Amino acid sequence: MRTDTHFPTATEGLTNTRTRIVGNRTGFWADTVVALARLGTALGGAFRTAGARVASVVTPLGWSILVLVPILLVVGYSLAWLEFVIAGWAGVVLLIVAGVYLVGRTTVDIDLRLVHPRVTVGESAEGIVVVRNPGRARTLGVTVEVPVGSGLVDLAVPGLARGAESEQRFSIPATRRGTVRVGPVRTVRADPIGLVRREYVWTEPVELYIHPRTIGIPSLSTGLVRDLEGSPTKELTNSDVSFHALREYQRGDERRYIHWKSTAKTGTPMVRQFEQTRRSxxxxxxxxxxxxxxxxxxxxxxxxxxxxxxxxxxxxxxxxxxxxxxxxxxxxxxxxxxxxxxxxxxxxxxxxxxxxxxxxxxxxxxxxxxxxxxxxxxxxxxxxxxxxxxxxxxxxxxxxxxxxxxxxxxxxxxxxxxxxxxxxxxxxxxxxxxxxxxxxxxxxxxxxx
CATH class of the missing domain: 3.40.50.410 (von Willebrand factor, type A domain)
Known part of the structure; x- marks a missing residue:
């Protein structure tokens, strides 16, 4: 079936982005306006993405330097204040050096495990971070951060040769009963001054259970529960395992519980009666x-x-x-x-x-x-x-x-x-x-x- 797209009413009721910009106009200038709008949208998305990435790595100190540097340079050159000019260019150098620290990516594998996932309160608890170098080149030293509860543990991992690994141990406070969330492990790339900071998360968090203190006590069956299958009670029943006494036969009693020797002696049918037992x-x-x-x-x-x-x-x-x-x-x-x-x-x-x-x-x-x-x-x-x-x-x-x-x-x-x-x-x-x-x-x- 052939569809003709040249009807004059083809744009009526259309509410996409093109119609909002140029309406139902066509031709070179309309296409140019639409192309510019597309380019602006793409650039806006790219700038937003870049801005989000920059905002995630620049620290409050870094933002302060970014704001102060142009102010110092403008004021310094305008008023011929050499001190302001020097301070401004020093800030530029610091920003360039900080940007260099963000270049590259940490090529390591990191695992997190607990020596014992369950400990008793007061005992020592330890975690282990294993850093491996699976690449071909030697890695530089890296700083590893491990959140432990509300605290933070910093571990300095040295440079690793090809195929080498480093095992870093850290202690976990176990002074109070409860659970402690350990991790996730992350590496940090940051400049020495602290203008920029990039984090990479490598592991999932793990839980450390800190149990209450317990002691060994004698079996609760001794003296409190006196038999293997149950504890006899004062309640009487017609069928159980704990024999209590004999009584005269009554209508409805089972014949298998008749005590024949007593029946022969007394001349009256006698049946066994039992104490009801209760499972312990x-x-x-x-x-x-x-x-x-x-x-x-x-x-x-x-x-x-x-x-x-x-x-x-x-x-x-x-x-x-x-x-x-x-x-x-x-x-x-x-x-x-x-x-x-x-x-x-x-x-x-x-x-x-x-x-x-x-x-x-x-x-x-x-x-x-x-x-x-x-x-x-x-x-x-x-x-x-x-x-x-x-x-x-x-x-x-x-x-x-x-x-x-x-x-x-x-x-x-x-x-x-x-x-x-x-x-x-x-x-x-x-x-x-x-x-x-x-x-x-x-x-x-x-x-x-």
Whole structure:
């Protein structure tokens, strides 16, 4: 199908750039105007790109020199002030030298790795930057910058021969529990005065996990959970593994549980009765409420206690739940009654999540956490409530009542510097510890009781 483009109305309703400039005019002069407009657009784009690149490499000091140099030269030549002229040309020389430093490209390969991606608070942590020269020519020295948290590490890498590599180690502060973002590694080309600066990013950032301190404690099964498959309770059932007593046969009882010897002696059908057993499911509830702690030291001790208990339970291959209270949004109308479960797949995963927990003013307190955890966790046989010195004995007792009858509840009160103490009330054992090492002895006392 043939399309004719010479209709007189072909430009009607057209709103592209050409029609905005020359309308529906044609001919040499219209084409010239359009060509000039195209050239201006291309030059404008090139200038914007160049300006963006210049702005990204020129430092505030460099911009100051760029502004001062023409002023000094104009004033110096206008007023015949030799000092201004000399200062102006000195600035020109500095700008030319700074531009020379930007010429070329760093031909190296750079890798970043951590010696240990997970460390315990207080331990030494190190990172390694490996710089290789894959080219044929020798490289000049280069400055490598590594952001570490909110700080910055500068590493001076010497010149490298063909195929050579340099390994630069740097320390990472691990004085506080949490995560530290390390990297990305970048190289810097800059003049000695600091007029220009060009950065090249070489690696992706990595995360260093700083775990809370933990200690080894005896198995939680010893004394607290007394058998391999479950802990006998006071509840009676018609079928289980823990024998309790004999009773008379009732309609509906299974014949396989009839005790024939007793039946023969008494002349009345007798059946076995059992104690219902409960799978050894442990729950550890860590309070994040600021009201439950008098200081940051109490909270850090509580996190370490939760980590120690959880790591031991994971090693014992027990059914385990570790929960922390959710926060109520700042403008919520009602308190949010919910808990968040931490990962218990492995010790490392658990400590990774404990490394980033923080206390908050709006987090659920101990009593509320026990209320939610007691309602959600089915088949719990042992519950640990970990908190600071904030909750009163009455509040701890109220928290213990939120769990079903038959659940052993142990409250671990973290009060740095306090003497270890064990108090018992109905259905609750309260362990007060002043140091992490007190946890082992306090649990031994609770077990012996």
């Amino acid at each position: 499911h442990l729950i550890i509830a860590l309070s994040l409420a600021a009201v439950d702690y008098a200081s940051d030291e109490e909270f850090e001790l509580a996190v370490s206690v939760a980590g120690s208990l959880g790591a031991r339970a994971i090693r014992d291959v027990r059914d385990l739940s570790i929960v922390v209270g959710e926060r109520t949004p700042e403008f919520a109308k009602r308190k949010v009654f919910a808990v968040r479960a931490l990962s218990t797949l492995s010790r490392s995963r658990l400590l990774d999540e404990l490394a980033v927990v923080e206390k908050a003013e709006t987090a659920l307190a101990t009593v509320d956490i026990a209320r939610v955890a007691g309602a959600q966790a089915a088949g719990v046989s042992l519950a640990f409530l970990v908190c600071g010195s904030g909750p009163t004995p009455t509040e701890l007792r109220a928290a213990s009542t939120r769990f079903p009858v038959g659940v052993e509840v142990i409250a671990v009160v973290c009060d740095p510097g306090a003497l270890p103490e064990l108090r018992r009330v109905a259905g609750l054992s309260v362990l007060t510890i002043g140091y992490l090492g007190d946890l082992t002895r306090s649990l031994a006392k609770a077990t012996a009781g």
